[in-house]
Amino acid sequence: xxxxxxxxxxxxxxxxxxxxxxxxxxxxxxxxxxxxxxxxxxxxxxxxxxxxxxxxxxxxxxxxxxxxxxxxxxxxxxxxxxxxxxxxxxxxxxxxxxxxxxxxxxxxxxxxxxxxxxxxxxxxxxxxxxxxxxxxxxxxxxxxxxxxxxxxxxxxxxxxxxxxxxxxxxxxxxxxxxxxxxxxxxxxxxxxxxxxxxxxxxxxxxxxxxxxxxxxxxxxxxxxxxxxxxxxxxxxxxxxxxxxxxxxxxxxxxxxxxxxxxxxxxxxxxxxxxxxxx
Numbered sequence: 001x002x003x004x005x006x007x008x009x010x011x012x013x014x015x016x017x018x019x020x021x022x023x024x025x026x027x028x029x030x031x032x033x034x035x036x037x038x039x040x041x042x043x044x045x046x047x048x049x050x051x052x053x054x055x056x057x058x059x060x061x062x063x064x065x066x067x068x069x070x071x072x073x074x075x076x077x078x079x080x081x082x083x084x085x086x087x088x089x090x091x092x093x094x095x096x097x098x099x100x101x102x103x104x105x106x107x108x109x110x111x112x113x114x115x116x117x118x119x120x121x122x123x124x125x126x127x128x129x130x131x132x133x134x135x136x137x138x139x140x141x142x143x144x145x146x147x148x149x150x151x152x153x154x155x156x157x158x159x160x161x162x163x164x165x166x167x168x169x170x171x172x173x174x175x176x177x178x179x180x181x182x183x184x185x186x187x188x189x190x191x192x193x194x195x196x197x198x199x200x201x202x203x204x205x206x207x208x209x210x211x212x213x214x215x216x217x218x219x220x221x222x223x224x225x226x227x228x229x230x231x232x233x234x235x236x237x238x239x240x241x242x243x244x245x246x247x248x249x250x251x252x253x254x255x256x257x258x259x260x261x262x263x264x265x266x267x268x269x270x271x272x273x274x275x276x277x278x
Contacts, residue, residue: 001275007102011272014265018188026182034180037216049213056211060143060171067148068161076112076148080155083108098158098271105271109156113260116149120256121249127226128248130233130241139222142252146259150174153260157267168204169194175210177262178218178255184262186214191266195273225251 003011026034041049067073077094084091087104091097097105123145127138150170151161161170172194176187194206225247232244 003272003276004102007272007275010102010106010268014269014272017265018185021181021185021188024181024185026180030180030182034182034217037220038213041213041216053209053211053213057209060147060174060210061167063140063143064147064151064161064167064171067144068151068167073148073151076152077155080108080112080152083111094155094160095158097156098274102268102271105157106268109153109264109267112149112152112156113264116145116152117253117256117260119145120252124248124250124252125245126248127252128229128233128241128245130229130244135226135229138226138248138252139219142222142255146178146256147171147174149256149260150177150263153263153267157271159267159270163202165202165204168206168208171210173263173266174259175215176266177259179215180217183214188262188266195270221251 044052080097081091081094084097084100084104087100088096090099120142123138123141126134127141147170150173154161154166154170154173159166161167169191172187172191176184176191179187197206229244229248232247233241235241235243237243
């Protein structure tokens, strides 16, 4: 089925965004930083490296499953269906949402995105107060917020995340979104290759490894953020550590902004691809 004028316009926006990813050029500092991180990590025994990434992958799998099966996520799913029924009374399950127009779906998705960017901003502000408990909980909390919004965007465009294929795909979308900008195009191309090669809608047939050395920068950035917050938490204005709170809130907001940008474009593209093939 040929795309409508509006759908073609959205597809063109995604292609322009892909082109920006492709043409992104890292500066000298970023390249030096990347080489230093890789060299430092490669000093560890190979077995330790493998165990580290295996542990991260396992943690992400379990966290994804916990979020997907939680009552909080079930309630969010019902809210998506309820929002969809505003536009069409025939919606009974997530797959039916694909019958809505791209603008209607984008409206529902942007509500979810705005809410979770706010959650990240607030979480960063709390972590920025410098409290040991809040600062320690920042990385798990950010993982939950960002994995959750990827799942919700997927559901908004009619893709349930309770099958092995969709679960692995959403984790790879999360992984791509959290890569450094200069490497994101590789992750995006991998997602596109999976999309082109996998006709199976239940089982995932590709490489099930999620994290690798290219992803190392993200956890290091989170640790650096925690160190900067700890450094500035004693600089208070009227008894409030505004500087460290601003650092935490800004960093967390930008991370969720990256995640939602990639996830939204990926699931929009899948929706449009299925419309073309129908």
